[in-house]
Amino acid sequence: MVQSDPIIQTENLTKVYTSRRSQTRALDRLNLSVQPGEIFGYLGPNGAGKTTTIRLLLDLIRPTAGRARIFGLDAQAHAVEIHRRVGFLPGELSLWRSLTGLQVIRHIANVRGMRDLRCAHQLAERLQLDLSKRVRDYSSGNRRKLGLVIAMMHEPELLILDEPTNGLDPLMQQEFNQMMREVRAEGRTVFLSSHVLGEVQAICDRVGILREGELRAVERVERLTHVDFRWVEMRFREDVPAAWRERLGDISGVSEVSIDGTTLRVRLQGDFDPLLRAVSGGYIRDLRVKEPTLEEIFLTFYDGDGKRAAQPERVKELA
Amino acid sequence: MVGVIFKHTLRHSWLQALYWGLGLGLMALLVVLVLPLMDYNKMAELIQNLPPFVRAAVGVGDDLEYAFSTEGMIAVGFFGKLALIFAVYPAVMGMRVIANEEDAGILDVVLTLPVRRWQVVLERFLAYLATLFIIAALVFLGLWAGAQLTGQALDLSKLAVSALNLLPTLTLVLVFTVFAGALFGRRTVALTAVTLFVVGSFALETVGGMAKGSAAEGLRSLSFFAYFDALGVMRSGLAAANVAVLVGAAAALLAAGLWAFQRRDVGV
The missing domain is CATH 3.40.50.300 (P-loop containing nucleotide triphosphate hydrolases)
Structure with a gap:
C-alpha cells in the first residue's frame, strides 16, 4: 500500500x-x-x-x-x-x-x-x-x-x-x-x-x-x-483406545489430545493426512473441524504478556 | 444547518404542549366556573380569624380584601396553588433536551453530526421555550372562556398578564432542568436535582411566608416561587425586578449548562 x-x-x-x-x-x-x-x-x-x-x-x-x-x-x-x-x-x-x-x-x-x-x-x-x-x-x-x-x-x-x-x-x-x-x-x-x-x-x-x-x-x-491450526473433533463407533493419546501425541502437528469415550479431540497444525492415517483403525461416525477463535489466534501470536510469540512478523506500521 | 434542530424539536413537541396547555386551560376554566358558587365573605371571615402564619400558608397574605375578590381568588386558587403543577411541564420537556437522549444513547448519533454541542442544546431549549407560550396562551383562553360563560366582570388584561407571568418562572424551571442534564447526563440524577429544586423552592416559599420575621423568611428569597408572586401580579401587574431575577437566573444557568456540556464526556 x-x-x-x-x-x-x-x-x-x-x-x-x-x-x-x-x-x-x-x-x-x-x-x-x-x-x-x-x-x-x-x-x-x-x-x-x-x-x-x-x-x-x-x-x-x-x-x-x-x-x-x-x-x-x-x-x-x-x-x-x-x-x-x-x-x-x-x-x-x-x-x-x-x-x-x-x-x-x-x-x-x-x-x-x-x-x-x-x-x-x-x-x-x-x-x-x-x-x-x-x-x-x-x-x-x-x-x-x-x-x-x-x-x-x-x-x-x-x-x-x-x-x-x-x-x-x-x-x-x-x-x-x-x-x-x-x-x-x-x-x-x-x-x-x-x-x-x-x-x-x-x-x-x-x-x-x-x-x-x-x-x-x-x-x-x-x-x-493464516494461522495454521484448527480443532478437530472425531466421533468413533467404539470407545477411543487410551493408547491413542500417546500415539497421536507423537504425530507432528498434533497436540492437546483429549479422549472422552467415543470422542477424540485434537489441535491440528498442518496437514490432515498423518492424523487420518493414525486413526484409520477406527470407524469414524462424525468429523468436525473448528476454526480457532480470535482469542486462540491471539494467543498463538502473542504470549500472555502480549509479547510477540514465534509467529509471523509484526507489521511495522503501528504508528 | 442553523435552525434545523429547533424546527425538528418544535415539530415533534407542539402537540404535547397543546395537550398540556389544554389540560391546564381546562383547569383554569373550571376554577373560574366554580368561583360564583363560593361565598367570598364567609371565606374571608373564616380566614381572617386564623393566625397570620396559617393565612400565609394558604397564600392569601395580609390583603384579604383583594385576595377574596374574584381576581384574587384566581391568583391564589389557580396560579398560586397550582404552581407546582405548572412546573411539571418544563421539567418534563427540559429532560428531553439532554438527559433523556443521553441516557437512551440518541445523543451519540446527534453529536456526531456536523453541529456544535451548544447549538444542539440551545436550539432544543428554544423550541421548548416556544412551547411555553402555547401553555400560557391556553391558560389565558381557559380563564377567558370561564369569564365569558359565567358572565363575571373580569379584567382580561390582568388575566393575560397573570398568564404571561408564568413564562419567566417556567423558563427558569426549564433551564434548570437543561442545566441538570448538562451537568450530570444521567436521567435519574438530573430528575432528582430538578425535583429537589422545585419542591425545595416551594417549601422555602411556604415556610418563609409562614415564619415572618424569622431567618426562614430570609431564605424565601432563594425560592424562585418568591418571584412568581401570583397575587401581586394580578393586583399590580408584572414586577420588573422579579422578572429580571428569574430571567437573569435562567440566563446564567443556561450559560453555565452550555459551558459544562461543551466540556464533559457524553454517554459515559
Missing part, C-alpha cells in the same frame, strides 16, 4: 475513567494510524477499549492524555468539520422511537444540509429496509440497517462503524461486506470495530488487536487469518 497522510492518527491516546472509588484505564497510550482507502478492523474482546477509541475519535469523550487526528485535523478542535466528512454507526444504536425510518433520515439529512435523499433510498433498498415503519417497530437487525443508511447516505470519506454486523442476518452480512468493498474501491476509508474474526477476515486489509486498553499488534489480515 502506498503510504500517504493517514486518515486517522492517534498519539499516545489515553482515557482513564475516574469515579469516586476507582480509576479505570480504558485506553492506554494508543498509537495507531489508518491509511486512506483501507478497511481497518479494530479487534478485541468486549471491554478491550474499542468503543472508547471510537468515542474519542468522534469527540464524544475527551482524552486524559494524548491526541487524535482525523484527516490531519485535531479530533477535538475540529469536531464539526470532521463530523461533516465522517459516517458513524454506534455499537448500540438508539434513535427516536416514534419517528419512521424516513423521518429519521430526513432529519439527519437536514442537519447535514443534504437535500438529495436518493443515496439513502438506494441504500435502504439494497439492505431491504422498509423506511415507512416506525423505529420502535424495527427489529434489531432493521435498526442496524437504518444505522448503516444514516452512516453512509452522505457518502463520507471515512466510515467509523462499531460492531456493524451485529444483528444482521448472513445474507445482509454478505451485502454489507460487498458495500464495504465498494467503499474501498472508491478510495474511501473504513474503520470498523468487531469481536468477530470472520467479519474482519472477509473485508479488512489490516487489523489492530486491542486488549485491556492496549494495542497489542497491527497485522495485515491475511497474516492473522
Whole structure:
C-alpha cells in the first residue's frame, strides 16, 4: 500500500475513567494510524477499549492524555468539520422511537444540509429496509440497517462503524461486506470495530488487536487469518483406545489430545493426512473441524504478556 | 444547518404542549366556573380569624380584601396553588433536551453530526421555550372562556398578564432542568436535582411566608416561587425586578449548562 497522510492518527491516546472509588484505564497510550482507502478492523474482546477509541475519535469523550487526528485535523478542535466528512454507526444504536425510518433520515439529512435523499433510498433498498415503519417497530437487525443508511447516505470519506454486523442476518452480512468493498474501491476509508474474526477476515486489509486498553499488534489480515491450526473433533463407533493419546501425541502437528469415550479431540497444525492415517483403525461416525477463535489466534501470536510469540512478523506500521 | 434542530424539536413537541396547555386551560376554566358558587365573605371571615402564619400558608397574605375578590381568588386558587403543577411541564420537556437522549444513547448519533454541542442544546431549549407560550396562551383562553360563560366582570388584561407571568418562572424551571442534564447526563440524577429544586423552592416559599420575621423568611428569597408572586401580579401587574431575577437566573444557568456540556464526556 502506498503510504500517504493517514486518515486517522492517534498519539499516545489515553482515557482513564475516574469515579469516586476507582480509576479505570480504558485506553492506554494508543498509537495507531489508518491509511486512506483501507478497511481497518479494530479487534478485541468486549471491554478491550474499542468503543472508547471510537468515542474519542468522534469527540464524544475527551482524552486524559494524548491526541487524535482525523484527516490531519485535531479530533477535538475540529469536531464539526470532521463530523461533516465522517459516517458513524454506534455499537448500540438508539434513535427516536416514534419517528419512521424516513423521518429519521430526513432529519439527519437536514442537519447535514443534504437535500438529495436518493443515496439513502438506494441504500435502504439494497439492505431491504422498509423506511415507512416506525423505529420502535424495527427489529434489531432493521435498526442496524437504518444505522448503516444514516452512516453512509452522505457518502463520507471515512466510515467509523462499531460492531456493524451485529444483528444482521448472513445474507445482509454478505451485502454489507460487498458495500464495504465498494467503499474501498472508491478510495474511501473504513474503520470498523468487531469481536468477530470472520467479519474482519472477509473485508479488512489490516487489523489492530486491542486488549485491556492496549494495542497489542497491527497485522495485515491475511497474516492473522493464516494461522495454521484448527480443532478437530472425531466421533468413533467404539470407545477411543487410551493408547491413542500417546500415539497421536507423537504425530507432528498434533497436540492437546483429549479422549472422552467415543470422542477424540485434537489441535491440528498442518496437514490432515498423518492424523487420518493414525486413526484409520477406527470407524469414524462424525468429523468436525473448528476454526480457532480470535482469542486462540491471539494467543498463538502473542504470549500472555502480549509479547510477540514465534509467529509471523509484526507489521511495522503501528504508528 | 442553523435552525434545523429547533424546527425538528418544535415539530415533534407542539402537540404535547397543546395537550398540556389544554389540560391546564381546562383547569383554569373550571376554577373560574366554580368561583360564583363560593361565598367570598364567609371565606374571608373564616380566614381572617386564623393566625397570620396559617393565612400565609394558604397564600392569601395580609390583603384579604383583594385576595377574596374574584381576581384574587384566581391568583391564589389557580396560579398560586397550582404552581407546582405548572412546573411539571418544563421539567418534563427540559429532560428531553439532554438527559433523556443521553441516557437512551440518541445523543451519540446527534453529536456526531456536523453541529456544535451548544447549538444542539440551545436550539432544543428554544423550541421548548416556544412551547411555553402555547401553555400560557391556553391558560389565558381557559380563564377567558370561564369569564365569558359565567358572565363575571373580569379584567382580561390582568388575566393575560397573570398568564404571561408564568413564562419567566417556567423558563427558569426549564433551564434548570437543561442545566441538570448538562451537568450530570444521567436521567435519574438530573430528575432528582430538578425535583429537589422545585419542591425545595416551594417549601422555602411556604415556610418563609409562614415564619415572618424569622431567618426562614430570609431564605424565601432563594425560592424562585418568591418571584412568581401570583397575587401581586394580578393586583399590580408584572414586577420588573422579579422578572429580571428569574430571567437573569435562567440566563446564567443556561450559560453555565452550555459551558459544562461543551466540556464533559457524553454517554459515559
